[in-house]
Amino acid sequence: MTERFTKSTALITGGGSGIGRAIALAFAREGSSVVVAGRRAEPLEATVKLIRDTGGTASAVTADITDTADAERLVAQTEQRYGPLDIAVNNAGMLTALGPVGEIDVEEWRTLLEVNVTGLLLAMKHQVRHMKGRGGAIVNVSSNIGAHIRLPGTGAYAATKAAVSALTRTAALEYIGAGVRINAVSPGAADTPMSLLPGETEEERAARVREQLPLGRVGTVDEIAAAVLYLASPESGYAVGTELVLDGGASA
Numbered sequence: 001m002t003e004r005f006t007k008s009t010a011l012i013t014g015g016g017s018g019i020g021r022a023i024a025l026a027f028a029r030e031g032s033s034v035v036v037a038g039r040r041a042e043p044l045e046a047t048v049k050l051i052r053d054t055g056g057t058a059s060a061v062t063a064d065i066t067d068t069a070d071a072e073r074l075v076a077q078t079e080q081r082y083g084p085l086d087i088a089v090n091n092a093g094m095l096t097a098l099g100p101v102g103e104i105d106v107e108e109w110r111t112l113l114e115v116n117v118t119g120l121l122l123a124m125k126h127q128v129r130h131m132k133g134r135g136g137a138i139v140n141v142s143s144n145i146g147a148h149i150r151l152p153g154t155g156a157y158a159a160t161k162a163a164v165s166a167l168t169r170t171a172a173l174e175y176i177g178a179g180v181r182i183n184a185v186s187p188g189a190a191d192t193p194m195s196l197l198p199g200e201t202e203e204e205r206a207a208r209v210r211e212q213l214p215l216g217r218v219g220t221v222d223e224i225a226a227a228v229l230y231l232a233s234p235e236s237g238y239a240v241g242t243e244l245v246l247d248g249g250a251s252a
Helices: 018-029 041-053 068-082 106-131 155-178 202-212 221-232
Strands: 009-013 033-038 057-062 087-090 136-141 180-187 243-246
Touching (some): 018 057, 018 087, 033 041, 087 221, 136 221, 155 243
Parallel strands (some): 009 033, 009 087
C-alpha cells in the first residue's frame, strides 16, 4: 500500500470485472476508500472481497447509471459511507450492435447509446454536482475506436465512444473553473473478453494481435489502471480535457 490517495474517496462504475476491477484494486492499494458500482451484485462483491483481503477499504453499490435516480443515489451513498467524493472513474460500458451500419439492430443501438452515452452523462452530472467548489477528478473510460480509429462493423460502438470523447472535453472546459478536472483514457485491445473475436481463444488472439498491433500484444488491465490513477492524481494537475490513448500503437 502507498499513500498517494490516502484519505480519498473513489467511485468506480463498472467495477465488477476487467478494467473496472483493476482500477478499483489499484486505487485501494494506494490508500483510497473505494466504492464499486454496477448492475449485478455478485461480481461487485467479488471485487470488494479482493480489496478487503489485501487490507483495503471498499464496498459495493448496485445501481443502474442509465437511471437518473440511481445515478444520484450512487454518489449520495458513496459519500455517506466514506465522505466527500474525490475521484470518479466512469468505466461502465458495453460493446454490442456490431455489424455494418446498414444492418445495425435498432434496439441494440438504443441500448448501446443508453449505457455508453446517457449513462456517462447522468453519472458525470451528479458527480460534478457534488465536486463543484471543493474540487475533484473525473476519469472517463472511452476507447481508441471512435475519435481515433474506425473499424468496419463497429460503427455503433465508435459513435458512442466518440460521444464520450466529446462529452469529456466539453465538461472539462465547463467545470475546471469549479475545481473539477475531467479527462479520459482510451484503451485499445486489452486482456479482457471484450477483445476476443467470437469463438476465439486467448492464444489465437495473441497470434492475431502479434500481426496487427505495432507493439505486438494486447494491453494489460493494470497498464490501463495505472493511466487512470495518473489522471486522477495531483501529478497530472495540468491535464484538462486530455484523452490518453493506450493502444499499442494502433492509432499512431
